[in-house]
Amino acid sequence: MQLGRLTTNILGIVLVLILWQAVGMHLGDALVATPVQVAKALPETLTDPEFWPALGLMIGQMMIGYLLALAVGIPLGIAMGRSRPVFTVVKPWASMFIVVSAAALVPLLIILMGRGLLFRTCIVFVATLWYVVVSITEAARAVSPRLLDVAKSFSASDFQRFRFVILPALYPYLLIAARIGLIHALRAMVTAEMFIGAGFGGLLNNAGLDLSTAPLFGLIVVLMLVSAGATELLRRVAGRAAPWYASRTGG
């Protein structure tokens, strides 16, 4: 079963690579570099003295805004899910912010706070926060009222019901929210860096000006690997931390 899934995965990737190769050979590497050309250009990209510091800077600075968004978003989401008044007040803002793309906010934030760390942290925070809030809110609303009744039957106090029922019920969803948030944080960070031509986004900008698109595709592939790697890591953490959830969903 596990092996079969892996085979299907690999088959899917190979098919796309073949399609990509065909399109690339047809259009030429000025438009779409082929996977083979990308693979050849990749070592050069990875050994570029600017590459690793740019990647490190992007991830490092992104983490600040991302962790802040989790620190604010998780409690806010729980409060929204468990308290009618908080939900009524915050929900309209959440619905509005979540549909605004990070790119739309970039010019405004640059005017407000320049192009430094504050700006980058802020754009990541704003772009990530509401996805975290909305996922946690839904999870908190769905906590089983019957299990809360069970706890109450055993004379659990409000705090004990929070600690013994609501928090553990939310646990797997916290890690799901962290995963969703991470994807949005990374996207916002790349968008912001491309606007100001710094870090990894700056490299993407420069690569876009090259004659061949091979280095550009190389950077995009790196970005995909970083994102997929990080979410996979969080998924594994979730599987370890909430085995009852993972073994029930077969994850």
Added chain:
Amino acid sequence: MAHLSVTGISKTFGTVPVLVDQSLEVEQGEFVALLGPSGCGKSTLLQIINGLIPADSGRVVLDGEDITGRTGSGRGMVFQGADLFPWRTAIENIAFGLQVKGVGKAERLERARHYLELVGLRGFENAWPHQLSGGMQQRVGIARAFCIQPSLLLMDEPFGALDVQTRDILQDELVRIWEAEPKMVLFVTHGIEEALYLADRILVFSKRPARVLSEIKVPFARPRHDDMKLDPEFLRLRREISELLRHDLEA
């Protein structure tokens, strides 16, 4: 002396009267079944005694203490669907009530282990609820209620969701455990045979609003055996209760 005294309980949901001026008494070590048609209000009465639902009027006094509208103190509840916490292993579920009371980890796990073995689940300490069958889950539910050593055990159609064979086995198990640790039991059911097989006394309730149609002392000696279900007296009582209920429903 353990004693439960429920007097003058009334309850209306919206404009629908569910209970009108209901009273009942339970003596030490007595097993009382509340028998009635589905939705008649007997479960509501049980939840009022449990303290999860507030009564409009009336008093619940357990062992001389007025516990009207409060959960906990002296009562252990077994829920219809077991309602175990999915993020706790079998033994942690059983220990839940003790944890709420602030009993230290080593002691509460030791006491939980005793009840886990009493309900025949040795070896399943660390199983997650979803890995257990419905019958095994309800064994954990029973152990969880016994583990806080309540003077009154409340059971809300605990075997209603199980298949017939499992139900028969669990009825015998319940009697065996209860004989090992006798306590007052209020057992809500709509099964006439189940009530006759388990209880010392049966309160037969009318359709909504629930009132006691008849009080039946079950004349069979303990320990009881499966063959008593073929006893002429058993069959006579079964027919009598059945006709009583049918007559009430058609009235």
